[in-house]
Amino acid sequence: MLPTSLYRLNFFTDIGRYLLLMRRVFSKPQRWRIFYAQALDEMMGLGISSLAMVAIVSIFVGAVIAIQTSLNLMSAPSYMVGLATRDSLILEFCSTMIALILAGKVGSNIASQIGSMRITEQIDALELMGINSACYLILPKMLAMVILAPFITIFSIALGIFGGLIGLALTDYLTVEQYIEGIQRDFTPYYVTYSIVKSMVFALIFVSVSSFWGYSVRHSTLEVGRNSTRAVVTSCICILIFNLLLTELLL
């Protein structure tokens, strides 16, 4: 067991190493044409392939939020259910919860992919050719997820609200007309902007943190698995901390 002081030292060392890696990531790509092609590939590989999961989760959670809200607001005006469901989805679920889910799916994928490249010396091969491997491997992933994050968020909001409608249509807590009336009332467009900004920051966090842990693999395949887990845990904690900070700053 490491003494506490050493854990503390590791924590600060890791932050330092993360910042140094990011300095290398944010540099000019070797070839822009290849960089854009890679970013497009990553959009397909990381983002688009996650849409099915985002859709399933959004629909079911939307339905559950609508049903639970209607049960909790029995004595409130009927439009409150649609309004509360919509705002819960926009403000919290579709940015933070989806980011946490993507941190698990995409984050572990990134960490294990980069970690495997490290132990099979593919990263050394890139470096030896004179390529900035950090920029080559990580920057396209970041760009891809930051560009896709707003679309994923809007997609999730739309499906979440639709899920609420299905949930209520299948039960008799509220009529569909009352729900639709609720989701159209007192709409604040800024909430959508807030949600999109959060989702972009979260995407940047989980891609960079996961890449860092993948890049930190040094010795064995066991470390690939260990660092993939670390990537997910660290990303989730960072997302939760930044969620609080951004809420305080933006709302």
Place this chain on the structure above:
Amino acid sequence: MIAAKNIHKAFNGKQVLEGISAVFEEGKTNLIIGQSGSGKTVLLKCLVGLHRADSGEVWFHGVEYTALSRRQRSGMRRQIGMLFQGGALFDFATVEGNVMFPLTMFSSLSKGEQRDRAHACLERVNLINARKLQISELSGGMQKRAAIARAISLRPKYLFCDEPNSGLDPKTAILIDALIKEITVENSITTIINTHDMNSVMEIGDKVIFLYSGKKWWEGTKNDILDAENVELNEFVFANSLAKKARGMM
């Protein structure tokens, strides 16, 4: 010519290389030999800059490589080809894609010219028919040959090989050795090979450096090796009975 001057390297307080100095001659096959753990791979990685030596200098043709900035070193690295122990071929590309990769990144050739060059390299290593295959579909020997094709695609001045025939059957190992030797002579490349295979030493070695416990223990030609009086070198060279017999027959 590549020169290493007084290279020291330690990991977590453990000294791995202690004051290694050596000159690797141009247009020749220079071999670094030694037991597992003697520091061969670390020395090779210090020479190419994948490890930063704690102290010492590496010179490539009169340029102090170790004193260059990261950017300057990147430019220099395009003159270096390396064959990694496991091949280090990119999973995300086919065999042809791997060989074309350095050309796409660094050459000003058109797509067609890049493909022609890649095909020429694959032809050279007798792998042209496997160009459309994924890396996972290749055997160990084919992976090494594909890695050689990638390493020579930019026509490097220097070729580094880390245990090029480890994990290969004896026949394939001889083919890989012969291929490296031929490419070295054809293109007047300075080649440095890490190996602990005595067969390679006797077949392709022009100059041999023997490392023992992180120190340069012996240096000479392959012809000197069998008559050397160095105890540790003899233990290494004559570790197998076949080599002992060969010595007895001399």
